[in-house]
Amino acid sequence: MEWGKLARPVLVVLGVLALGLAGALAGVHLLFHPAEGSVGAAQVSAEVEVPVTAGRGESAESGEAAAEPSAGQGGDRWDPGDAREAADGAADAPGQPGPDAADPSGGWAGAMQATHPLAGYQPMPVEPVEPRLPAPPAFVPAEWRGLHEAVYAIASQFTGRLSVVAVHLTTGSRYEFRPRDPYLPASTFKLPVALCVLEAIDRGELTWDTPTTYTEADWEPVGAGRFADAPFGSQWTVRNLVDRSIISSNNVAVKMLARTLTWDGLLKCTTEIGGPVTRTEEGSTPVTARDEAAWWLHFWRMSQERPELAEELLRPFRRVDYHGRIEAGTPRPELVTHKFGSYAGYEHDGAIVWAERPYLLVVLTFGGVEYEADTAIQRIAAAAWDAMMNRPEGPEGVDHEMSSPD
Template identity: 30%
Template sequence: MSLGGCAARRNEAEGSAVPVKQKANHPSAQKTEAVACASWIAGLQQDIEALVEPYDGSTSVYAVALDPQTFASLDGEVAVAPDARRVAASIIKLPILACALETVTAGELSLDEQITVTQQDIVGGSGNIQSRGAGVSYGIDELLHAMIAQSDNVAANLVIGRLGMDTVNETCAALGLTQTVLARLMMDTEAQAQGRENYTSARDAAAVLQRLAAGTIATPELCERARGYLLAQEDARGIVEGVPGGVLVAHKTGSLANAQHDAAIVYAERPYVLAILTQDLEREQALALERDISFAINARAHS
């Protein structure tokens, strides 16, 4: 079975294969497969706890099985400190994306709307928009793609400026993201010095991806477009390293000096969402742990 029982079609606009839902099989067969899918991931709890245990509470993991037909979340899960509030790094861009999609769905924002970069908007860190300088205009669609695929900080700040920080936080509350807060712009060191920080949890990061996978956070078309952004992610470390070639991974990474995170929809034979948030580990140590957790879960997803 490929793509977790889902079909794949070529999205010509994005230039990537985007998983789409298959037609449902007979209900009884679908229910049997869903139950099996839920139980396989729950059986991994002890294995994942053993991988995380040596790192003394520095790591949060949340994984949930998805229905192979509809990509709706099932009951089976793996949870290790899933609600521990962690410094979000660029994982905060997931709820920003969710807010943008909801705003477009509500008719209050267009993907074609243009925003022009000013000199004040230029910040460092990841992304290419900073190198193109001020005076260049970008559509919301371009900014969202850059914010996710390249983790572009200028793009993220422009989107936040258009939506409003309060609106993003209202979206987080409405989605039940209890540990997530957007308190500063990207690369705002002055805000950091004042103690303002962005936070999230493994469960919250996974929750956004669960809704994107199922196509329920916005219109199905917008959710598919957003999954295209995630599939175009340029950072191929962490979770991706634990997944065999040919398996699609739609994910968002995030890193700071003291944090290394990854959250993904993995289109294995038994698809699932996996979020791993690490704190106060060396970067390579954190990436190796993410890879090992990913490998353990993916091996069972194909067995």
């Protein structure tokens, strides 16, 4: 009798344990061998839509400083409105790849490629360059000696390679480090496009109110901003497109401007400026730090010779809300006008610093690990400021023999 009382609960417990074990085994089997019509782990991952931070209608930046509506944008033209756009354009904001941007290896190059306007294109091949320090120059202008030492120290520790050009805009004194290395320009490309638009306006070939039709050929899956909701066939003024291409680095806007200039026209214009760039079926053509310095030098000369025209471009530059890289490394950031770019491991910045001794600075990099390029560019910017503002006594531009830094 006592045994019967004890046996019943023991059997119940054993039965529950057996059922649990059977369920667990069945679950393991379904996990690795899901039955037809069932949903396994891999199927769940495939069916869940992962949001893309810099996708259609969204941006990797915090948002666009809304471009001012252009005059005459009424009637049958698309009116983007007065309000700030929630998210637009600068999909190459450094350090902010989308949640699905990382490549399988976790590399930074894959992350940036997933958030760049040319992500859908095969980039123009760039001749590989060994990431080693070149032989130091025999002479460096006096005011650039501190910058030279800083650049060599930074380049010796940088994972990839970098190039630097700095120009004293009053005297023309110049410092160059690997100025002929090729790089894909990323969004620094938007500066020469805007400069060529200004030249076309100055020649009377365009006006700020010239309408440009938005076509399917202009569409970019990343960095489209308000164009994501705009109908194909809508018209946008040149002023509106220039503002969007600079303020929020809008990728559709710069394609529309370049198409208005024509790709051949853009190549002709930038060649005359001294830094040729255009686009082919393979993507943007490579540029050098010397090419990009020529763009900024042209902008500087325009500001001196045609200040009213230059002001039309300085106005949107003042509304750019990215303050990293050269601006972050400059003690007086309010004096900096800069255009950065990031794409598939290419991390750049170029600027004019409107200081008492004005100068331009271009830093192009490739192959740095995450955030390494930002820090390197910032440090080079600080050294350039120190070189200009605290240069040695004596005539500007005097060459001094120097040895390689330790």
